[in-house]
Amino acid sequence: MIFEVLLLLNLAIVFFAIGFILRTRTLQKGRDDSKQKEIDSLCQQNVILRSEIEEVRGGLLSIGKRMLALEATTKELLQNQQELKFVDPDSKMYSRAVKMVELGADLDEIIKECELPRAEAELLISLHQQKS
Template sequence: MLLYSLFGASILLVLVCLGLIFVNNNKQSAAIQAKQKQLQETQQQLSILRSEVAEMRAGMLSIGKRVVAVEEKSQELEQLQDAQKYDDPNAKIYSRAVKMVELGADLEEIIHECELPRAEAELLMSLHKQKGA
């Protein structure tokens, strides 16, 4: 009889252990599935972010090319403007007058040296004062 009760208790113990193993296995399986789903979502987000970075990189390259083109055009225009400044004899006079104003020459000196009318010399002096203010 004792043998039967030990046998029954051991069978009961084995069944309880199997039940606990089954419950634990189900929990682990659910946790693994949740982690796999989370991993898939993270991979999708990573893929989206990579494509966005690639788009931004392409956009930045395009903008960089445009900036270089604008800088080149600006330098061209600046050179043309400088060339025109030195080609026009009147521009030389005004450039000289502006330089004299910047160096602090008085009105009479500018009129005499550059052969400018008084009104133009006064205008240059007035514009220079406004720039400095």
């Protein structure tokens, strides 16, 4: 009789241990599945972010090329502008007259020094006064 009770007690302990092991494995599998889903999600986000970074890099390269082209165009325009100043003698005269107006020269002085007609000298003085 004691033998039978011990046998039943041992069987109960074995079933309890098997149940505990199965429950632990089920919980661990659930955690593993959850972790795997999280890893998959993070990998997908990583791929998306990498592609977005590549797009930004491409955009920056394009902007850089455009900036270089604009700088070259600006230099060329400035050079052309400088050449035009030296080519047109009348522009020198008008530039000098404008400088004199800015420095406060009077009408007769501008007419004499720059050899401008009176009407043009008056116009320059009038324009300068409107700016101020």
